[in-house]
């Protein structure tokens with residue numbers, strides 16, 4: 160029997176036009192395998208309500224056509240259901256799609272869906288907010304909020320904003336309570352990484368993966384301005400673990416007390432409570448990944464249970 164797939168297109172993601180996407184879906188989707196329809200989002204959170212309805216309707220796969228914000232809305236709606244998440248990355252950062260080795264070009268991303276490479280991934284929960292990839296409480300949360308307010312999108316929009324804000328940013332005070340340790344300090348970044356990257360190749364936690372039943376806490380202390388290029392380079396070359404300004408700690412449960420109650424989850428900004436309880440929810444979401452990630456997952460899990 161054919162599987163039912165619904166594509167949810169975010170027309171503003173990545174600042175690029177999506178007019179040709181329906182034609183590409185018609186051209187590259189395997190019509191022997193799928194019946195499909197397409198919805199276009201009209202406002203924030205629209206993708207979430209479409210995804211919730213789709214899971215209730217018994218749709219097999221819902222595909223987010225957008226960036227991490229769209230993937231966040233669709234994926235958190237599908238978590239804990241039988242419905243699979245698929246991704247066609249058309250956003251500004253596409254962090255989770257890159258982590259899952261999903262092709263970045265739309266025709267190839269559609270052809271990847273035809274392969275039905277499925278894994279079950281862990282998701283994170285921070286108080287009542289679920290998330291899929293990376294969340295955080297420092298400069299990244301501040302930038303996510305400004306990015307949202309600016310109504311700019313795309314890689315250059317991010318770069319310009321980070322450059323404008325970085326030098327005047329004061330790292331906020333935080334207290335992190337882990338089972339064996341309490342850490343206090345002012346941190347530029349306090350990220351919680353289920354997946355490895357923010358997007359655009361910026362790798363916040365090289366060893367993080369979404370199938371290992373844990374997350375990584377990534378703490379970055381402020382450094383002198385003349386070290387900026389060196390530290391940023393380490394993120395892009397996946398070498399941040401060697402930096403003296405970074406600490407990466409795997410965890411399953413943590414409590415974080417914030418002075419500035421601002422967070423981002425999957426790049427979406429949220430005002431939050433000052434006290435955050437974070438935990439990992441293992442194997443909570445079925446997702447179609449790229450072939451490379453399926454091979455990695457099979458090696459890691461050594462089981463066929465996770466394949467569609």
Ligand SMILES: Nc1ncnc2c1ncn2[C@@H]1O[C@H](COP(=O)(O)OP(=O)(O)OP(=O)(O)O)[C@@H](O)[C@H]1O
Pocket residue numbers: 169170171172173174200201202203204205225226227228229230232249250251252253254312313358425426427
């Ligand atoms: N029609 C719409 N009008 C305005 N905002 C929308 C619309 N549809 C979706 N959105 C919102 O657009 C925001 C950005 O979307 P998304 O994250 O997919 O793209 P991006 O920010 O360019 O990519 P990335 O998150 O990878 O950097 C999300 O918060 C989403 O809720």
